[in-house]
Amino acid sequence: MPPPAVARDHFHQAVLATPFHARTAALNQLNLWHRWRDHTVADAYFDVGMEYNAIRNSCAVFDLSPMTKHLITGPDALAYMNRLVTRDVAKIKPGRVGYCLWCDEAGQVIDDGTIFHLRESVYRLCSQERQLDWLMASKLGFDVGIVEETNDVAGLAVQGPTSCAVLKALGLAGIETLAPFALRTWPFAGTELTVSRTGYTGDLGYELWIDPAHALALWDALFEAGREHGIRAIGTMALEMSRIEAGFIQAGVDFLPADRAVRVDRTRSPFELDLGRLVDFSKPNFTGRRALLAERERGSRYRLVRLDIEGNKVAKDAYIYDHRRRHIGVTTSFMWSPAAKASIALASVAMPWGRPGDELYAEIYYQKELKWSRFMARCRVVEGAFYDPARRRATPALDR
């Protein structure tokens, strides 16, 4: 394997700051931080509820610079991407973004992410987990260049009903015509600003990508533009709320990345994560295809379900039972949803349970003033997102 293109000296520092750290640190009144891969990021700045409200009611800004990014280029870039992921990458045209996942040969999901088709034969793959090892291992026989560029691209998620208006005020002419999962560049302060209409909130929103040297200038201009539109920096806690409401899964939470699993049966296939639509068997080859074909024949072991849970208690790490009180699964993500006005959860249950209309129960333990109680809450299987506003997809986007 050739040496990495860029020698890095990150190991001198235990934790890195993101290119926006000077601004996020100044705003972080709670001084709440956690580590996302190599970087420190804010859990919350001032009040999680208010930050959540910014996502749903005005404009929220989230520093997603630590997102793992790889640039994949070369004559075989498309062929390579198509062998890597389960969906047909040929359908993601230049200027488009596609959600995807990739599996090992047992058909178990390693990670999910987004493919940015920047230009002909140039793809950026974004994922939560580090993937260089897997990407390099998959490279044999393909004429592609693979560069880890996590630290070379700064990213901000700008999400919420006024996000389009904010970006318009920032000077991104025509931003309202950018369709969901589309990608476009604008000149910005002497550099290039790439904007994709993507996000992890299930709302109208964008992700902004820029050279880290211009990161602070972007932040300042953005907050200036958003002053009249309720702009607010948000941490991961508020983002987490919106992603559960949107029904999105997260690696390490709703599924265990297959390359990290030690025990059998701990991993999940795309079908078992309710992402069968991302598996395209019309492609003659991709890693995991044979195993997934066999699974389609044989049937899956698990099903990911979205549950609307009776009552107002959060079904934290709750066992799920069938109508005969047999243990059939567990919740993996859970919250009280302000938007749905319900206790909601993502859960993994054994097949065949989890069909709409199935009678399921969540075993919830909760305490009031140190006294613990148990509650068997009836669950309703919900199809699709818990919260799915029309503005999320509307084009031209809401820009006032």
Place this chain on the structure above:
Amino acid sequence: MTEPGPIVIIGAGHNGLACAAYLARAGRQVRVLEAADQVGGAAVTRAFAPGFKVSAVAHLLMQLDPAIERELRLSSHGLALARSGLATVALASERAPLVLRGGEVLAGDLPQADRAALPGFHATLRKFAGFIARQHGRVPPRLAFDSWRRALPAAAVGFDLRRLGQRDMREFLRIATLNIHDVLEDNFEDPLLKAALAIDGVLGARLGPRSGNSVYNALYRLSGGGASALPRGGMGSVSAALAAAARAAGARIECGTEVREILVREGRACGVVTAAGAEIPAACVVSNADPRTSLLRLLGARHLEAEFARRVQHVRSAGYAAKLHLALGALPQFRGLEPSRLGERLVIAPSLDYIEQAFNPAKYGEFSPQPLLEVTIPSIHDADLAPAGRHVLSAIVQYAPYELRGGWEARRAEFQAAIMAVLERHAPGIGALVQHAELLTPVDIEREFRIGGGHWHHGELALDQFMMLRPVPGAAQYQTPVPGLYLCGAGCHPGGGVMGSAGRNAARVILEEH
């Protein structure tokens, strides 16, 4: 779901030819495409100097599958032996040579204890080798027991193992993974005897006597019964007989047709493209090439899943053995050796430490300054190989690492001089008899015989690369992950050596599906 067209076999090595013969006998239309201008692959007789011919890679026939000999009636297709039951002569410069045939000592000085222990030791190894031999003719079992039918082959292997009896099964399991040095030290005293027996554990492999898997290699070599023979006309006559059997059954064999690529449509192997650019459609494609060449070069990793491609890439298949051919003006004289024994299998390695020390530099990308040799002079038994009164000497020389520091082009002469110095010590004056010499390094073997890495066995014979692990899980039953593409070469179970079982087993699998 058979497509129209013939079954195309890439490569007319002996396994490809055996496979072709069985498929054609079963009524299938078969086309064998061979890049070289004669059949045989590495089981070939070819001229290396005017009037001098030699078995170019494999030079002793030890393991040819008797079922193939019988079923394909190879003797009626011209296979004959110039000499069988060769003895092994262990040469040493300061003492009389030791002459062994199986467990029998024909000549030489040995301590009484060694003389007494040898027959029993040999019989035990033969018994264990017999267990290995019984697996040769079988398609390796699968480890995924999703049905009773699929679990049966594994049960059969277990049954065979149990049939050794409790005491022998335990001993087999004990020594199978050991190194041959330790096993020999446990049983014998005489250094020359131990070295002579150890050679079988390391020949053709990237192993020294102290390396794990060397006992397995020795058992593997013994699995043909332990007797070595010289086919009349050299090793090429085995291939010629197989080719004749295949042709007689209706197979078409085309030499000088190199395959550049295996064609895949909608995930299925459906033909090949020749180096000349011709597309040849096929009902299915069978590759006799080594696994890496077949799957990564001719097919291409893009048609495989990532982990599978990576496993193929990591098959240990770098050759460590070279081949020396000498055209001699007259028979050489080896020190202390009666001229009547000159036609036996001569080995040069006086002690276990000599072999280990020869191996040491190879670990670091250097050739052995004092290599070990397995020498035959086949022209003694087969006059057609050399002009009257003159002779050919064929020697396997170790160790010659495929990846040599400085590269083989620059250092070939240096290695050849080192080999000649060893020969000269045991056969003074041999250098003066040499009229022509040819040294085939692993790099030459790779180039001439199209074996990636130049490993005769298309991959190390080792417990982690045998049976259902050979060449890699997912292709160990001759099928590959790509429907319509099969492997039939030495890279598959049971492995290398001129045996033919891989081709025969592969044909059985292919016939079930086509």
